[in-house]
Amino acid sequence: MDILTKIVLDKRKEVDLKKRVVPVSQLEAYPLFERKTASLAKALRNNGAGIIAEHKRRSPSKSVINHSLNVDRVAIGYEKAGACGMSVLTDGKYFGGSLDDLLLARAAVRLPLLRKEFIIDTYQILEAKAHGADVVLLIASILTRKEIKTFSELAHSLGLEVLLEVHNREELHKSVMPGLDMLGVNNRNLKTFDVSLETSKSLAEMIPNDFVKVSESGISSVEAIRELMPFGYRGFLIGENFMKTDDPGESATEFIKRLTHP
Numbered sequence: 001m002d003i004l005t006k007i008v009l010d011k012r013k014e015v016d017l018k019k020r021v022v023p024v025s026q027l028e029a030y031p032l033f034e035r036k037t038a039s040l041a042k043a044l045r046n047n048g049a050g051i052i053a054e055h056k057r058r059s060p061s062k063s064v065i066n067h068s069l070n071v072d073r074v075a076i077g078y079e080k081a082g083a084c085g086m087s088v089l090t091d092g093k094y095f096g097g098s099l100d101d102l103l104l105a106r107a108a109v110r111l112p113l114l115r116k117e118f119i120i121d122t123y124q125i126l127e128a129k130a131h132g133a134d135v136v137l138l139i140a141s142i143l144t145r146k147e148i149k150t151f152s153e154l155a156h157s158l159g160l161e162v163l164l165e166v167h168n169r170e171e172l173h174k175s176v177m178p179g180l181d182m183l184g185v186n187n188r189n190l191k192t193f194d195v196s197l198e199t200s201k202s203l204a205e206m207i208p209n210d211f212v213k214v215s216e217s218g219i220s221s222v223e224a225i226r227e228l229m230p231f232g233y234r235g236f237l238i239g240e241n242f243m244k245t246d247d248p249g250e251s252a253t254e255f256i257k258r259l260t261h262p
């Protein structure tokens with residue numbers, strides 16, 4: 001069984017259990033549920049650097065990346081660096097994240113926050129809103145077209161934006177529809193973990209121009225971003241490259257400085 005299938009099977013069990021402990025009515029009563037969200041799409045359209053900096057402790061492809069940092073310090077560092085937004089991995093089993101990470105990042109910064117999660121149930125979208133997210137990730141390979149439509153409608157009704165992630169042409173054709181805010185191309189094949197920027201380059205021209213294009217994963221240099229910009233990408237999701245250092249905020253600062261002042 002490939003890792004993505006395994007993650008999704010575990011996620012279904014996890015969500016079923018959570019629903020019994022924290023019912024929707026309780027999520028809707030969280031103070032953050034009423035919060036007015038910020039727009040990541042707008043920030044990416046208006047900011048030359050377009051960096052979405054990620055908080056990621058470990059991953060199936062790299063095991064341990066960094067377990068010694070406080071998420072709020074990382075968030076403050078990313079905000080000071082000039083990132084457009086922050087991605088917070090909330091999966092516990094495979095990435096060492098949690099919804100508390102999202103809450104702590106929310107308390108620390110005003111940056112648009114992406115809940116990076118394997119969303120397979122509307123419940124997780126309500127959870128995202130209740131814990132301070134501005135954006136949810138929908139992964140085309142684990143959802144039907146109907147689910148993508150229902151989930152993005154729910155997200156929008158809560159004021160959340162949607163970043164839809166694809167990895168190939170079939171996923172793109174299956175899932176492009178009005179109402180998505182950003183379209184992300186993941187350079188990492190989530191089944192084999194192979195990473196190639198060619199994935200972003202080859203899919204770029206098939207993405208309608210009304211979506212903000214985001215390139216995700218395996219970006220470790222300013223040169224990579226310069227290669228991707230001519231293909232229309234305005235957002236660049238970077239995790240490991242910042243998180244593997246002792247000070248991800250400082251690392252993001254240097255990176256954005258080099259990008260914007262060549």
Ligand SMILES: O=C(O)c1ccccc1NCC(=O)[C@H](O)[C@H](O)COP(=O)(O)O
Pocket residue numbers: 003054056059060061062186188190193216217218219237238239240241
């Ligand atoms: O990162 C992984 O190993 C991974 C494995 C299986 C599913 C998802 C995975 N990562 C999620 C992401 O998409 C990345 O964390 C994100 O794009 C940042 O990537 P990177 O800059 O390469 O850390």
